[in-house]
Amino acid sequence: MKTAELKISVVKEIAELSDEQFMQVYDDLMRLLHASDNKPSFGSAKGLVTFMADDFDAPLNDFNDYMP
Structure with a gap:
């Protein structure tokens, strides 16, 4: 389906909604669009993170030249 056809299809679907259904779809859409505005909460x-290697804190060999 081409983009223009998809747009027409969506407009037709929206036109067939009742006012209550439209407001529900609108509210859901606004919630999704503004979900990225929320800051993540602590924790x-x-x-x-389900796995961490045993040598996670070990120094990397690439930095041996810079270590005392």
């Missing part, structure tokens, strides 16, 4: 990434 929101908890549980995302």
Whole structure:
């Protein structure tokens, strides 16, 4: 489906909605669009890191020339 056809299809779908359905779709769309405005809360990434190597804190060999 081409972009122009898709736009026409979406406009037709919107035109067929009742006022209540339209407002629900509008509210959902606004919530999605403004979701990126929210700042992440403290601890929101908890549980995302599921594995960490045992030598995670070990010095990298690439920096041996700069170490005392």
